[in-house]
Amino acid sequence: RKEVEQDPGPFNVPEGATVAFNCTYSNSASQSFFWYRQDCRKEPKLLMSVYSSGNEDGRFTAQLNRASQYISLLIRDSKLSDSATYLCVVTTDSNYQLIWGAGTKLIIKP
Amino acid sequence: GAGVSQSPSNKVTEKGKDVELRCDPISGHTALYWYRQSLGQGLEFLIYFQGNSAPDKSGLPSDRFSAERTGGSVSTLTIQRTQQEDSAVYLCASSSTGGGWAGNTIYFGEGSWLTVV
Numbered sequence: 001r002k003e004v005e006q007d008p009g010p011f012n013v014p015e016g017a018t019v020a021f022n023c024t025y026s027n028s029a030s031q032s033f034f035w036y037r038q039d040c041r042k043e044p045k046l047l048m049s050v051y052s053s054g055n056e057d058g059r060f061t062a063q064l065n066r067a068s069q070y071i072s073l074l075i076r077d078s079k080l081s082d083s084a085t086y087l088c089v090v091t092t093d094s095n096y097q098l099i100w101g102a103g104t105k106l107i108i109k110p
Numbered sequence: 111g112a113g114v115s116q117s118p119s120n121k122v123t124e125k126g127k128d129v130e131l132r133c134d135p136i137s138g139h140t141a142l143y144w145y146r147q148s149l150g151q152g153l154e155f156l157i158y159f160q161g162n163s164a165p166d167k168s169g170l171p172s173d174r175f176s177a178e179r180t181g182g183s184v185s186t187l188t189i190q191r192t193q194q195e196d197s198a199v200y201l202c203a204s205s206s207t208g209g210g211w212a213g214n215t216i217y218f219g220e221g222s223w224l225t226v227v
Contacts, residue, residue: 096158097158
């Protein structure tokens with residue numbers, strides 16, 4: 001089993017719809033969680049950190065479920081520009097090691 | 111500079127040649143990472159630097175790959191006797207401390223696209 005797993009997709013979603021995807025992790029000692037966005041042939045860029053209480057940034061909501069060991073990303077009112085690959089990253093506290101998921105590809109269709 | 115800078119942005123080389131890829135991290139960032147990504151694939155960890163030392167070289171795929179960092183800043187990834195399977199984008203990233211806490215954002219450079227022909 002991979003340490004961090006994501007559904008590779010692609011998720012084909014009509015513009016304006018709500019879409020959500022998860023990322024599961026195997027190390028129960030994991031402490032910090034992030035979502036990164038990667039556009040085609042571009043470098044990954046931080047989308048948002050994931051806090052224990054959950055957090056929201058505009059149309060984006062991130063949640064952490066420690067009991068089931070997954071994080072989620074919800075995108076509301078999706079835009080064409082949301083089309084990208086979404087990578088989750090998990091770290092243990094004070095540990096440099098970043099464990100990356102392979103990414104979920106999202107395609108927003110007009 | 112304002113961001114992580116990598117050079118060259120694109121490199122086409124003949125099989126068997128050596129290549130050097132350069133990374134200039136964000137000023138003041140002590141942690142530096144090298145990753146490799148083949149088209150359509152996830153990130154493959156290569157090496158991590160904290161300052162000038164490399165506590166984790168476990169991701170280097172073979173002894174043809176080496177990396178160094180001098181002055182706690184610029185890093186060079188060297189691939190000797192390149193093979194076609196080395197073709198990928200090589201991404202460098204830096205962060206302020208390398209610790210795994212929520213405020214320690216990892217910033218990536220735009221990558222060096224390597225094609226071995």
